[in-house]
Amino acid sequence: MRILVPTPLGKRLAFVEREPYGSKDARIRAAIVRAMHAGDSATAGLLSTPAHAIREMWCFKADLKPRWPSVRQPTLLVQSREDDIASLSNAFYLLRRLGGRVDMLVLDDSYHLVTVDRQRDLMATRVTDFLTTLVRERPAILVPARVANGD
Incomplete structure (x- = not known):
């Protein structure tokens, strides 16, 4: 696929979404499809996602990787074990390579x-807890720079 995408033919390709459309919940999946x-x-x-958008994502990833x-x-990584798009191994890869604290x-x-599937409430709670912890550890992160500098 990587060979075909940058060609003239590849520029006309699009990758059509398919079941399960990113959601394990049948009711949410039906709303997404509608x-x-x-x-x-x-x-x-x-x-559908145009092939050139996929190519841009690959280029962006290659630029960020180093x-x-x-x-x-x-950083808080939230990943589904049964993700139908991105492998759990990607999250572990980032966990090992990011330079700061990673939860x-x-x-x-x-x-x-x-953010919309069956465990959205658990995810929202974990994001809230993560941000609350950051504020406790570093309360100055919420103060705009111009206020912190007396401007």
């Missing part, structure tokens, strides 16, 4: 769309 087929990309994303160790900001939540009852 919105996609109605052309409501703001609600559910695109029904920089990951320099990322020192605290990780692995969800056991969700697919790719962790």
Whole structure:
């Protein structure tokens, strides 16, 4: 696929979404499919991803990859064990290579769309806890730079 995408033929290709559309929950999945087929990309994303967008993602990843160790900001990775799009190994790869503190939540009852799937409440709670911890550890991160500097 990587060979075909940059060619003139590849520029006309698109990768169509398919079951399970990132959601383990049948009710949510049905809503996603309805919105996609109605052309409501703001609600559910695109029904297909153009090949050139995939190529841009690959280029972006290649550019970032050597920089990951320099990322020192605290990071929370949220990944589904049964993700239908991205492998759990990707999250572990980042966990080992990011340069700062990295926390990780692995969800056991969700697919790719962790913010809307079955464990969205668990994910939201973990994000809230992560941010609360950051504020306790570093309260100055919430103060705009101009206020902190007396401007």
